[in-house]
Amino acid sequence: MDTEAARERMVDRLRGREIDPAALDALRTVPRHEFVPGRDAGAAYADRPLPIGGDQTISAPSVVALMCSLLAVAPGDDVLEIGTGCGYHAAVTAELVAGDRADAGGVYSVEYDPELAAAARDRLSRLGYDAVHVRVGDGHEGWSEHAPYDAAYLTCATPEIPEAVVDQVRAGGRVVAPVGDAVGRFGGQRLVRLTVGEDGIEREDHGGVRFVPMRGGEGD
């Protein structure tokens, strides 16, 4: 498989939608097939979610691109991710915060499943994504040591965006998350963007999405 050509076609199909050109460049750069275990590598460049083990999924490229566009991170930014999964979305974000600057930003990613976290850590380090830091934990707590972040996002759906995550984002920063009740396995979820202000939080709806439910939280 010519993976570079496959990536180029994937990005071509996303053009014309409301996607930030920097996000398209990042998608063109990250070798998505390296993140999809075994037999699904051939499907890595189709625009659909794929299984990554442990009953979890890697999001479709168009969803990653949309979330990156909404998050609008810049080179040098520090970003909190909840739900590392296979590490693909984190690698895309790492491309966006790296730029050419010496003081490149970092991606701080919390993963609930220790096996997925270990696999993602190995994969990211093998591919040279040293700017991504993975920690096993419950994303309901965020990752306070590296706060405040310029932006944060969740790749698992929750009825309410965890307060700790919002608190760890600086004023002027953004949070993007799939929000909704998991009715059945996947519920009716909306992609929500919060903009954290000095005196309050602005909330926008960016359409229907389907993500795996967030685990853990109080009483779990």
Ligand code: SAH
């Ligand atoms: N961004 C990922 C997709 C991850 S799927 C990628 O590019 O592959 C959602 C991930 O969220 C799963 O790996 C799941 O284990 C994780 N997750 C679920 N609940 C979580 C929680 N409370 N804290 C951190 N991660 C969680």
